[in-house]
Amino acid sequence: MTATGTYTPKPGAAPLGRMIATQAVLETKMLLRNGEQLLLTVVIPALVLVLFSSVDIIDTGEGKAVDFLTPGVLALAVMSTAFTGQAIATGFERRYGVLKRLASSPLPRWGLMTAKTASVLVTEILQVILLTVIALTLGWSPQGNPFAVLLLMVLGTAAFSGLGLLMAGTLKAEATLAAANLVFLLLLVGGGVIVPLDRFSPSTQDVLGLLPITALSDGLRDVLQHGAGMPWGDLGILAVWAVVGLAAAGRFFRWE
Numbered sequence: 001m002t003a004t005g006t007y008t009p010k011p012g013a014a015p016l017g018r019m020i021a022t023q024a025v026l027e028t029k030m031l032l033r034n035g036e037q038l039l040l041t042v043v044i045p046a047l048v049l050v051l052f053s054s055v056d057i058i059d060t061g062e063g064k065a066v067d068f069l070t071p072g073v074l075a076l077a078v079m080s081t082a083f084t085g086q087a088i089a090t091g092f093e094r095r096y097g098v099l100k101r102l103a104s105s106p107l108p109r110w111g112l113m114t115a116k117t118a119s120v121l122v123t124e125i126l127q128v129i130l131l132t133v134i135a136l137t138l139g140w141s142p143q144g145n146p147f148a149v150l151l152l153m154v155l156g157t158a159a160f161s162g163l164g165l166l167m168a169g170t171l172k173a174e175a176t177l178a179a180a181n182l183v184f185l186l187l188l189v190g191g192g193v194i195v196p197l198d199r200f201s202p203s204t205q206d207v208l209g210l211l212p213i214t215a216l217s218d219g220l221r222d223v224l225q226h227g228a229g230m231p232w233g234d235l236g237i238l239a240v241w242a243v244v245g246l247a248a249a250g251r252f253f254r255w256e
Contacts, residue, residue: 013106020115023107027119030089037085040184042127045077046134052194053138060196063225070135070142071220072193077127078153079191079213082120082160084184090116090168091176094256103255110250117161124157144223148230152223155238156216162245163212169253192217212241 013019031037052058053066060068093099102112132140168176189195191213197205208214219234 016108016111019107020111020118023112023115024118024122027116028122031085031119031123034089037089040085041077041081041123042130045073045080045127045131048076048188048194049073049131049134050138053135058195064139064141066135066138066140067225068196068221069194070131070140071224072217073131073135074128074153074220075156075191075213075217076188076193077131078124078156078216079160079187080184081123081127082117082157083164084180085164086116086120086161087164087168087180088177090165091171091173091180094168094254095173097256100256109253109255113161113165113246113249113253116165117157120157120161121154124153128153142224143227145229148223149220151235152216152219152231152238155235155242156212159212159216159238159241159245162242162247162249165249165253166245169249187211187213192221210237212238215241 014022031041049066049069052069053064056065090099099112103109107115135142164180167179171179187193190200190208191211192208193213197208197214197218200208209218215234215237219231219238222228222231222234
């Protein structure tokens with residue numbers, strides 16, 4: 001005999017943690033199925049690493065080019081996934097009404113941002129594995145504290161994720177597409193990724209040094225190339241960008 005109420009529906013929202021985890025899995029699947037996203041997040045950083053490590057195009061100073069370039073390319077991978085790719089994808093989700101429908105669900109706005117950031121972290125793990133294998137094949141000799149590297153990349157992801165979501169949640173999709181790609185190209189050249197900052201004037205270096213991509217690439221380079229300890233200055237810059245970016249995204253993000 002079946003107990004009373006066994007098959008009685010229980011309407012209501014799922015636990016918040018389960019909602020965020022489910023949305024994060026969905027976001028990750030959509031990202032990995034998107035060919036344009038994979039080109040931006042995987043192919044371009046890998047090509048930059050192979051090309052500039054194999055061909056003497058830019059003077060990267062003493063030592064092997066791959067030792068200088070790999071930390072910068074890891075930073076580029078974080079920016080391409082957490083900022084550029086996420087901004088473009090979220091911008092068009094907003095345009096096509098996907099976010100409007102999510103707004104009617106019990107998932108809060110900050111929960112959606114958390115899920116998207118978690119999806120970015122999963123993608124970055126795959127990026128780091130691939131780029132590390134390529135760099136080691138090219139003769140890379142990493143040094144330093146792995147925990148410092150992890151902390152830099154987590155804070156860098158939070159900073160770029162907040163800025164990407166802020167852009168996607170406030171601008172039109174077409175404007176987001178243009179702005180995100182423009183920022184990507186400008187920071188690729190001027191963010192210390194492939195061109196050493198000492199190639200710029202002192203005043204320009206002071207400004208560029210405050211950017212999240214510069215803090216991330218310099219911090220990773222100090223640890224992985226020079227074996228430095230915890231890069232507190234770069235971590236501090238990334239933490240400020242993370243707090244400001246995520247707070248602004250949470251405040252000004254529009255579902256439609």
